[in-house]
Amino acid sequence: MSANAVAPERAAYYAQIARSGMSPLWESLHALVPKSPRPQALPAIWKYAQVRELVMQAGSVISAEEAIRRVLVLENPGLPGKSSLTPNLYGGLQLILPGEIAPSHRHTQSALRFIVEGKGAWTAVNGERTTMHPGDFIITPSWTWHDHGNPSVEEGGEPVVWLDGLDIPLIGHLDAGFAENYPEATQPVARPEGDSYARFGHNMLPVRHTVSDPTSPIFSYPYARSREALDTLYRNGELDDWDGVKLRYVNPATGGWPMPTMATFMQFLPAGFKGKTYRSTDSTVYCVVEGHGAVRIGEERFTFDPHDVFVAPSWVPVQLEAQSDAVLFSYSDRPVLAALNLLREERIS
Numbered sequence: 001m002s003a004n005a006v007a008p009e010r011a012a013y014y015a016q017i018a019r020s021g022m023s024p025l026w027e028s029l030h031a032l033v034p035k036s037p038r039p040q041a042l043p044a045i046w047k048y049a050q051v052r053e054l055v056m057q058a059g060s061v062i063s064a065e066e067a068i069r070r071v072l073v074l075e076n077p078g079l080p081g082k083s084s085l086t087p088n089l090y091g092g093l094q095l096i097l098p099g100e101i102a103p104s105h106r107h108t109q110s111a112l113r114f115i116v117e118g119k120g121a122w123t124a125v126n127g128e129r130t131t132m133h134p135g136d137f138i139i140t141p142s143w144t145w146h147d148h149g150n151p152s153v154e155e156g157g158e159p160v161v162w163l164d165g166l167d168i169p170l171i172g173h174l175d176a177g178f179a180e181n182y183p184e185a186t187q188p189v190a191r192p193e194g195d196s197y198a199r200f201g202h203n204m205l206p207v208r209h210t211v212s213d214p215t216s217p218i219f220s221y222p223y224a225r226s227r228e229a230l231d232t233l234y235r236n237g238e239l240d241d242w243d244g245v246k247l248r249y250v251n252p253a254t255g256g257w258p259m260p261t262m263a264t265f266m267q268f269l270p271a272g273f274k275g276k277t278y279r280s281t282d283s284t285v286y287c288v289v290e291g292h293g294a295v296r297i298g299e300e301r302f303t304f305d306p307h308d309v310f311v312a313p314s315w316v317p318v319q320l321e322a323q324s325d326a327v328l329f330s331y332s333d334r335p336v337l338a339a340l341n342l343l344r345e346e347r348i349s
């Protein structure tokens with residue numbers, strides 16, 4: 001309610017109670033308890049063809065060492081100044097150049113990396129490194145030491161860009177943020193590359209493995225494997241009218257999500273696909289891996305091309321179309337909504 005719609009005696013009374021740290025619920029009740037979600041976040045898209053050059057320019061503006069993390073934060077235009085894509089989720093494009101190191105640290109915010117462009121850089125998580133390729137999905141769970149690096153040009157290094165997804169705004173609402181730096185730039189390598197994938201990534205678990213936390217014991221989900229699964233299912237005739245062929249990433253030890261606060265998905269839309277409309281109370285960030293198409297999010301319609309990032313806020317109807325065979329990666333706050341019994345979905349038409 002706007003203050004100027006309020007009669008003078010009431011306004012004087014409101015000013016008086018404000019001095020005692022109170023406000024009239026009857027003026028804000030409707031906004032506090034909406035009939036259905038009224039997201040401040042807006043449907044939005046970042047066209048990679050437009051932002052790529054700016055991401056690359058960051059490489060000459062600041063070093064990874066000085067920046068700690070050289071990232072251009074994607075800010076939802078409906079949430080200005082909040083470093084947020086959605087009320088709970090952050091996203092940013094990170095650049096690491098050949099020969100650079102992003103120093104080791106840890107924090108209670110969980111992070112995911114979705115590799116957009118370039119290959120050969122590595123990230124280390126709790127003593128193990130993994131090499132990045134476009135389309136790989138890598139996790140940095142809460143409170144795990146993590147550092148990134150890229151081989152020198154002589155060693156074949158090339159610029160690598162990835163999309164960072166973190167639960168920063170959620171952890172902010174909860175006032176549960178802790179962070180510390182590792183005493184050295186990189187953490188010691190304790191296990192050879194591929195060790196956790198061998199233990200947990202082949203539909204098997206170490207025989208005496210016990211689950212001690214909800215976080216996935218594999219931290220890299222290679223694109224080649226996800227892409228092949230989607231392709232096989234499509235050839236086998238799997239095609240949902242809303243989702244195309246859509247799989248969720250899984251913690252192989254629990255069947256749950258890879259991390260407790262963020263859900264991740266990959267889906268295939270065949271050329272000519274015209275999806276039905278869907279909405280849900282999780283807010284979703286999409287990153288286009290392959291192909292061209294269009295998405296309708298509420299009143300907005302965006303065409304999408306490889307590496308574009310777009311956002312669908314809570315409860316806004318979403319409809320996907322593919323002009324050529326398309327692959328979309330996405331992440332959302334679904335596990336949080338589901339854990340609190342607040343997840344609602346509607347397959348519309």
Ligand code: 1HN
Pocket residue numbers: 069071092094102107109111146148164166168
């Ligand atoms: C972070 O640790 C990374 O490790 C990226 O690459 C983005 C944004 C805010 C806070 C921590 C990373 C981040 C971040």
